[in-house]
Amino acid sequence: xxxxxxxxxxxxxxxxxxxxxxxxxxxxxxxxxxxxxxxxxxxxxxxxxxxxxxxxxxxxxxxxxxxxxxxxxxxxxxxxxxxxxxxxxxxxxxxxxxxxxxxxxxxxxxxxxxxxxxxxxxxxxxxxxxxxxxxxxxxxxxxxxxxxxxxxxxxxxxxxxxxxxxxxxxxxxxxxxxxxxxxxxxxxxxxxxxxxxxxxxxxxxxxxxxxxxxxxxxxxxxxxxxxxxxxxxxxxxxxxxxxxxxxxxxxxxxxxxxxxxxxxxxxxxxxxxxxxxxxxxxxxxxxxxxxxxxxxxxxxxxxxxxxxxxxxxxxxxxxxxxxxxxxxxxxxxxxxxxxxxxxxxxxxxxxxxxxxx
Amino acid sequence: xxxxxxxxxxxxxxxxxxxxxxxxxxxxxxxxxxxxxxxxxxxxxxxxxxxxxxxxxxxxxxxxxxxxxxxxxxxxxxxxxxxxxxxxxxxxxxxxxx
Numbered sequence: 170x171x172x173x174x175x176x177x178x179x180x181x182x183x184x185x186x187x188x189x190x191x192x193x194x195x196x197x198x199x200x201x202x203x204x205x206x207x208x209x210x211x212x213x214x215x216x217x218x219x220x221x222x223x224x225x226x227x228x229x230x231x232x233x234x235x236x237x238x239x240x241x242x243x244x245x246x247x248x249x250x251x252x253x254x255x256x257x258x259x260x261x262x263x264x265x266x267x268x269x270x271x272x273x274x275x276x277x278x279x280x281x282x283x284x285x286x287x288x289x290x291x292x293x294x295x296x297x298x299x300x301x302x303x304x305x306x307x308x309x310x311x312x313x314x315x316x317x318x319x320x321x322x323x324x325x326x327x328x329x330x331x332x333x334x335x336x337x338x339x340x341x342x343x344x345x346x347x348x349x350x351x352x353x354x355x356x357x358x359x360x361x362x363x364x365x366x367x368x369x370x371x372x373x374x375x376x377x378x379x380x381x382x383x384x385x386x387x388x389x390x391x392x393x394x395x396x397x398x399x400x401x402x403x404x405x406x407x408x409x410x411x412x413x414x415x416x417x418x419x420x421x422x423x424x425x426x427x428x429x430x431x432x433x434x435x436x437x438x439x440x441x442x443x444x445x446x447x448x449x450x451x452x453x454x455x456x457x458x459x460x461x462x463x464x465x466x467x468x469x470x471x472x473x474x475x476x477x478x479x480x481x482x483x484x485x486x487x488x489x490x491x492x493x494x495x496x497x498x499x500x501x502x503x504x505x506x507x508x509x510x511x512x513x514x515x516x517x518x519x520x521x522x523x524x525x526x
Numbered sequence: 527x528x529x530x531x532x533x534x535x536x537x538x539x540x541x542x543x544x545x546x547x548x549x550x551x552x553x554x555x556x557x558x559x560x561x562x563x564x565x566x567x568x569x570x571x572x573x574x575x576x577x578x579x580x581x582x583x584x585x586x587x588x589x590x591x592x593x594x595x596x597x598x599x600x601x602x603x604x605x606x607x608x609x610x611x612x613x614x615x616x617x618x619x620x621x622x623x624x
Contacts, residue, residue, distance in 0.1 A: 311552035311578035483596025490595030492530035
């Protein structure tokens, strides 16, 4: 696991360096195709865990001693978004070491926090860089940054800027006063859509194991495993499984506010049961010559979709830990029972096939 | 969009509130408003327990149980005991954050 080489951050020779100051890197506000590709890769998969910039002081435009100071995380996507939205301005950017995690998550964990901010301010010698004592941090950083302590220990007054970087120019024009809209975190359909790959990936990681279990269940005979039975019996279940991932990890997040009930588990169950019902139309009762596998599918797969949808609470911007705990307290026993029941039904089906019962 | 009702651990002690407005500045869900030099809770169920308000209220007027809230972390803690954690950032491949 390495640090992604930031060779594509446009660098021009550093700004005049005052004695005793660390070097400043000048960055542009433009995104190259590599930056765009990086964002796509982060949304799709694990590049996000090693997509960083070096912590330290950066300059956008030609900042001087009066220019504003903005703070961000060393997740390169956070950095890229901030520098893009500062286009046309002259500003300083302080990048904190958040271990490559974005502002809000890092603030929750404490790495985008009071201590890191204070030590970075001191390390950069910010007191000699700007003559004012204002430092603007993203509002979501407030989870980890205590403004009063920062001011006491550094003399810098923390301004909690807008939630979204795109509101920064308007915020500055309004003399650092936020409108109510600037204080609210947004979670519209596009925001939800870009999160779905990271719901689908973890779910699909379990799919091979799930497939193996299904194929063994349908293929197993007293004399061994019959591949033909495994495949013919198992393939509808594999399709149901893929559909559960689709409804739980993609459809439920995408259509979140349009699905009834507040519980994510219930929303996932609803989309799941609808898709099982629709898929059942494609399977004739005579396929299995027995209702038991169909009953087993009806019991299991809506709950699989439900469990997968419940994972989305971790990415949603309005879910509380207490609410998720309540969902799990009810959900986990239900999921275990449903899984056990569907396995029991399949066992009875197998035994009846073997003529045992 | 609103989540499960009547569960959040948010506690607001208005008698300690001085109306400084920090909670209004930092809350991403609009839970607080200021009227007549005091804060009021607009809607408890909008609270997502991020903790920004409690972290920045210097008068001790706000308490909330904030912490890692993703389902995977809570399940881990149900099984292994201890507070919820999901080792984000500790290993590549566990991609829930970022």
